[in-house]
Amino acid sequence: xxxxxxxxxxxxxxxxxxxxxxxxxxxxxxxxxxxxxxxxxxxxxxxxxxxxxxxxxxxxxxxxxxxxxxxxxxxxxxxxxxxxxxxxxxxxxxxxxxxxxxxxxxxxxxxxxxxxxxxxxxxxxxxxxxxxxxxxxxxxxxxxxxxxxxxxxxxxxxxxxxxx
Amino acid sequence: xxxxxxxxxxxxxxxxxxxxxxxxxxxxxxxxxxxxxxxxxxxxxxxxxxxxxxxxxxxxxxxxxxxxxxxxxxxxxxxxxxxxxxxxxxxxxxxxxxxxxxxxxxxxxxxxxxxxxxxxxxxxxxxxxxxxxxxxxxxxxxxxxxxxxxxxxxxxxxxxxxxxxxxxxxxxxxxxxxxxxxxxxxxxxxxxxx
Numbered sequence: 001x002x003x004x005x006x007x008x009x010x011x012x013x014x015x016x017x018x019x020x021x022x023x024x025x026x027x028x029x030x031x032x033x034x035x036x037x038x039x040x041x042x043x044x045x046x047x048x049x050x051x052x053x054x055x056x057x058x059x060x061x062x063x064x065x066x067x068x069x070x071x072x073x074x075x076x077x078x079x080x081x082x083x084x085x086x087x088x089x090x091x092x093x094x095x096x097x098x099x100x101x102x103x104x105x106x107x108x109x110x111x112x113x114x115x116x117x118x119x120x121x122x123x124x125x126x127x128x129x130x131x132x133x134x135x136x137x138x139x140x141x142x143x144x145x146x147x148x149x150x151x152x153x154x155x156x157x158x159x160x161x162x163x164x
Numbered sequence: 165x166x167x168x169x170x171x172x173x174x175x176x177x178x179x180x181x182x183x184x185x186x187x188x189x190x191x192x193x194x195x196x197x198x199x200x201x202x203x204x205x206x207x208x209x210x211x212x213x214x215x216x217x218x219x220x221x222x223x224x225x226x227x228x229x230x231x232x233x234x235x236x237x238x239x240x241x242x243x244x245x246x247x248x249x250x251x252x253x254x255x256x257x258x259x260x261x262x263x264x265x266x267x268x269x270x271x272x273x274x275x276x277x278x279x280x281x282x283x284x285x286x287x288x289x290x291x292x293x294x295x296x297x298x299x300x301x302x303x304x305x306x307x308x309x310x311x312x313x314x315x316x317x318x319x320x321x322x323x324x325x326x327x328x329x330x331x332x333x334x335x336x337x338x339x340x341x342x343x344x345x346x347x348x349x350x351x352x353x354x355x356x357x358x
Contacts, residue, residue: 005165005166005167005168005358006165006166006167006168007167007168007170008167008168008169008170008171009170009171010170010171013169013170013171013172014171036165036167036259037258037259038165038167038178038258038259038260039178039223039239039259040165040167040176040178040239042167042169052206052207054206054207054225055206055207055209055223055225058209058223058225058239058241059209059223062211062220062221062255062256065255065256065258066220066252066255068255069251069252069254069255149168149232149233149234150168150175150231150232150234150352150355150356150358151356152232152356153231153232153352153355153356157231157232158231158349158352158353160229160231161228161229161231161236161348161352162228162345162348162349
């Protein structure tokens with residue numbers, strides 16, 4: 001079985017958000033997001049209330065997965081960045097570490113060159129945070145970190161979810 | 165992939181509806197969408213062809229309420245059932261936590277059901293999962309059609325590991341929520357076990 005669980009603690013969440021806020025400012029972007037490759041939002045910064053972020057996460061992950069499939073078809077390991085150009089708004093999508101996707105939405109106040117440059121810089125920092133998350137998760141599995149709150153859920157807790 | 169977020173106190177899980185083409189996977193999601201309170205659901209996305217066949221996936225985010233102070237959120241996906249979309253099906257299985265297999269009860273679709281389960285088994289393996297151990301439920305859809313095979317015949321042919329099995333008429337909502345609840349429960353039980 002693959003490691004099928006991602007655990008995000010407050011500390012790493014804060015660091016990710018700080019890093020996203022910085023990136024958003026440096027790249028003059030409208031909004032920046034980090035998603036998991038399976039389509040879940042991990043953190044975001046900027047004008048996030050302007051977007052349906054849940055849909056954005058699942059479609060971005062689908063997009064990355066499809067592009068990944070295309071890459072393999074022609075013998076590439078992956079296409080590490082994607083760029084979508086609109087009339088007003090544009091998207092820059094890149095892979096961070098092994099399992100995260102960084103999405104930057106920007107308009108005429110920024111440029112692709114600037115976004116690429118800033119993304120490259122902050123990706124290094126984010127990769128580090130993800131590595132630490134992974135380590136913490138492994139320690140939790142070994143019983144050295146806080147246990148999952150779900151370790152003690154009862155059948156009644158589960159049934160209660162479906163009672164309404 | 166189960167995602168536990170301590171910062172926002174949320175837990176997110178991914179359920180994939182699998183099965184042969186025109187079996188009713190999208191109809192399951194549409195019914196769930198239509199019967200869920202607005203505050204408990206997000207937008208339903210369907211990436212379909214011009215003739216309404218699923219091209220890539222349907223997606224429906226659903227809040228089931230909270231468990232031990234954590235908001236429990238399920239992301240429901242369907243795969244395109246048509247045989248030639250296999251590459252897309254593999255992608256959608258990435259990070260899956262549980263699978264609901266929607267079988268078509270019509271006699272003439274039995275071969276397609278069997279082929280699709282075999283395909284699911286193979287594609288899960290490729291992603292590093294095992295159908296023997298992953299949370300899994302089976303739904304016999306279209307029970308209202310005259311050519312529907314008897315349930316025991318279908319059970320013998322399609323049941324893989326004595327997984328919970330439900331009769332359904334997805335277009336009328338029969339069996340739809342039973343199927344969803346059964347797979348969601350298995351995922352939560354699995355989470356406790358881990």
